[in-house]
Amino acid sequence: MMRISRQMLFVVITTLALLPAVVRAQSDSVATPLTPREPLTLDRIDAAITRAVKAIKKQEPHYALRADSDFDNSRWGKTRNWRVLHEAGNHALALWALFESGESYQQPELMRRLYWVLADDRPFTFDRAMRMKMLERLRPDQWRTWLRRDAIWLQGAISPAGGFGASWFGRKPSENLDAANSAYGSLGLAAAAFADVPLKEQDWQRIDNFWRKTQDPKIGGWSLGSAGKSENNKRISGPMTAAGALVLSITERYLYGPKLASNNAPRPPDNLQRALDWLNSNFTLDDPAEQDDFYFYMWTIQRVGHTSGYRTFNNIDWYEAVTNRLLETQQEDGTWKGSKGPLVETAFSLLYLARAHAPIAIAKLQFDGRWNNRPHDALNFVEWAADELESPMEWQIVRADLPTEQLRQAPLLYISSDREIKLSAAELAGLRRYVQAGGLIVINPEGVMTPPLRRSIDTIVEAVSEPAQLVDLPLDHDVRQMYVPWPSRPNTMYVTNGIRPQVVVFQEDVGAMLQSNDRTHPWAFGSLVDLYLYAVGRTTHRSRFSTDYLPPLPQPEDKNLQDGARVAILQHDGLSDPEPDAWTQLRRYMAKTHRMKLAIDKLPIDQLSEEHALAMLVCTGDAAIDDPQVQTIRKYLDAGGLLWIDAAGGSREAAQNADQLFRQLAGESARGTWLTSDSPLITGAKLVGGHDLRSVDYRQLVMQRYGPTHNVRLLCHMTKDRPTILLSTEDITAGLTGLDHWGIYGYEPQAARALIANTLLQQLNRTKKPDKTPAKPAPADKPKAPKNAEDTQESAAPVAASLS
Known part of the structure; x- marks a missing residue:
């Protein structure tokens, strides 16, 4: 029997669809996410999770025995009081969501609830399946006996047709089947496979056949009553179609998965693909008919997106749209409202948000x-x-x-x-x-x-x-x-x-x-x-939002920038521009952080001019410049320019190459000096919008080699008491690009960008021409007019204040 992994089960079981053998092309049109009231951030998601966890912990079960009146004096299978009838399943679902969010079952209040759920013996498919999902999040070797108990129950509850009813009392399986309970039962059986409970291939085949036969042959979806004989509940719905994709994902992976390693292997029928096609044409967050199961549906869509790889359904970026909707509909007390009650709706919402940080690997x-x-x-x-x-x-x-x-x-x-x-x-x-x-x-x-x-x-x-x-x-x-x-x-x-x-x-x-x-x-x-x-720089627990990549500024923000500086990227005999996007990212950083419009010129050294506030000479180990180029750069420096030599990547070869270039330009006999910690380039002092870099972050590779260090290490060549050449043997270029890669010896992206920003601010400050027109005194009977915003320290203007 095929071994099913823990993570495979979490997805296959908990989720509602799996990638088909042949996935059809999605629409090429741009996804249309909801317009969020606030930007979608990790902090907002974490805050919502914290509120939801507290809300669920407050909703404790009824630990005492219930009176008959609590069940409306009805028999088990007929009462409509969902919250009472399925109380054990609801709290198993709630515990599952808490465990998925990182809560420990060893907390006394959760331990009590856990054992209360385990002690329950209700004969309902939903309750048994939710309890198995709860147990799946715990150590299998410790809880396998409990899993096996419910697995035996679910195996007995499978109908000859391959579906599940709402209940089973130990005799003949129910013939009153529906899509929801059939999905729950399959979810539980997949959890049993994780617990090493032997399952027969014929059981998977029966379940597979059942869902293929009950799928609408024309539309490709399922209704709640697809398996029933009556005409009730025959509307094709999103939650039930996703549920059908759930079961087929389990059975296809079990029955076909390893065989598809051969490109010539027969493919399964296209039922699963047709279900995804239905979702890709009909998914919406605003169908009134889907509101009863809205939060279950949204959790399902998340899992379908994971297993299918679809980033959009019906041209909607489901991740952005659903996450924003959940954040916007959470109540002040941390719950979500819905027909199944705050416990169930909050649990499904929390299950979704608990995996909302997961990165796209x-x-x-x-x-x-x-x-x-x-x-x-x-x-x-x-x-x-x-x-x-x-x-x-x-x-x-x-x-x-x-x-x-x-x-x-x-x-x-x-x-x-x-x-x-x-x-x-x-x-x-x-x-x-x-x-x-x-x-x-x-x-x-x-x-x-x-x-x-x-x-x-x-x-x-x-x-x-x-x-x-x-x-x-x-x-x-x-x-x-x-x-x-x-x-x-x-x-x-x-x-x-x-x-x-x-x-x-x-x-x-x-x-x-x-x-x-x-x-x-x-x-x-x-x-x-x-x-x-x-x-990703050896970061194992990485968030979906962990990125230093800066997207373009939205319109019309990019039109409201002030003219700033020109930067020259010098071309030489070697790889002079290994990371072209470094300069795009620098331009976006200066625009976003300093409202500065930066001009980037990639040019031969002989075209370097006084117009360039800063020149970058980047090397990876093969850079070489000749005497005429040396003279051109020295002339530029004498005229007030500043040259930054960067050992891109920080390798030993790049560092040696950068040091050679420094000596060639400064003079073989010239000695460089370390830039002192009180330099404006480091302190940001008297620079409008300057960055305080007296403590910076280096990459892990630097920390491994030197231990904890946070001081800027820049070698400089001074001319008339000002730095004209800066040498960094720790990488700057990869940091400007926003790279997280391992193997780079240098600054973290934020520190690299801030260093270059301070350099530009100081150069602009130095070249700024003072206004020699005498100020007119204000009339004695009138107060002085306030300064323009761009003249104040709080201004976002890119030009640095004058150095005293």
Whole structure:
């Protein structure tokens, strides 16, 4: 029997759909999220979670025995008092949500509630399934006996047709079936698989057949009463369609998953795809008919998005839209209102928000061709990584023409095919922007590397990277040792810009191992998780909002900037601009932080002029300048310019190269001096909007080498009591770009950007010409007119105040 992992179960069980064997292209139109009242931030989500946790803890169960009147003197199967009838299931759901949010069951008040839930013996599918989901979040070796008890009950409750009714009393399974309870029952059985309770393949096959037969053959959805004989509840609904996708996701993964590692394997029927198509055409947050199960539906959509990789449904960015809606509808007491009562509605909302921070670890590129032969490769990877790193992760399907800020949400972009990868010029340009913004492309050739496939890979490499040269990934490269060592397998080639890998190409079919979910080959999963950890700087518990990438300023903000400075990026014989997006990010940073319009000129050294407030000379280890270029730079410095030499990436080769350039420009006999901590470049003193950098953050690699250090380390060459050359052997360029990658020896992005900002502010201050027109005295009988806003210290003007 196939072994089901913890994270796999969490998704497959808890979630309501899984990626089909062949996913059809989503609409290319731009997603239309709700307009939020406030920006969507991690702080808002955390605050909502805190309020919800407190609210659920206040809603304790009725620990004493209930009177018959509490059940309306009705029999178990007929009462409509949901809150009383399903009290054990409701509190199991609530505990599940609390555990998912990081609350410990060992808290006395939760321990009491946990054992109360375990002691209940109600014969309802919902209650049993919710209790198993609750237990799944605890240690399986400690609670497996309890899981087995309910697993045996659920196995007995399966009807011959493969569905579940609302209840089972130990005899013949109910024939009064419905979609909701059939979904709950399947959820519980998947939890049983996690507890190593043996399940027969024929049970999965019966459940699979049941959902395929009850799906509407024309529309592709399900109604609550799809399995019933009466005509009641026959409206096709979002929650029940998502529930149908839930069960088919479980059965398809169990029955078909490993077989699809072969590109020639037969594909399952398209029922699951038709369910996703229905959601992709009908999903909305504003259908009045869906309000009874709204919060359950939103939680379901989150899980469907995880398992399918869809980032939009019906052209709606479901993550942004649903998260904002939940934040906006939470009550002051921390609950959410709904027909099932505040406990159930709050629990489903909390389950959603508890996973709202999960980062997008990897994106899978969709293109015209055979891009999805292994439909579960990326999903299996994120679940394996989440299990290993003990942190939830997401993935999504993307097209290359998405805005860069959306593509950049994923540090890895996975491309896999067994045929030529045909991309348009616009798509190749989108991939180039993604790489320049800090993304890492991972290419997996399926099966044999054919000549057409290899040529198409070369085309991608040439389009996105300079220099475009694939070489063997060194066996001692840091990326091979991040988490799971893979010194020899898989054989891998890569392209680097001297700072970081930009493209990685596997020479073995890693995707086949991912699709089969064969964890006896850890190098297949380990190679990808190592690439992920390398790209995020070894940050295992990373938030979805953790990014230093700055998107463009929205209109019309970008038109209300003041003219600032010109910066020259000097070209030399070598890799002079390894991270082109560094200057785009710097321009956006100065616009956002200082309201300054920055002009960037990338030019040969002989075109350097006095117009440039700052010149950047970037090297990675191969920079060289000749005597005429040295004289041009010295002339620029004598005229008041400032040169910054940066060892991009901070490697030993780059640092030695930067030091050589410094000596060549300052003079072999000249000695550099360390910039003192009282320099305005560090203190930000007397600079309007200046940054106090007396304590800065370095990357982990620096901290490992030198220990805790927070002092700016800049070597400078002084001319007439002012610095004219600044040398940083700790990286600045990658920090400006906003890169999080491991292997970079330098400043964190915020510190790097602030250092350059202070430099520009001081240069602008130095070159600012004082106004020599004498001020007219104000009339004696009138008060002096207030200064203009741009003249005050509180102004956002980009020009620094005069230094005394």
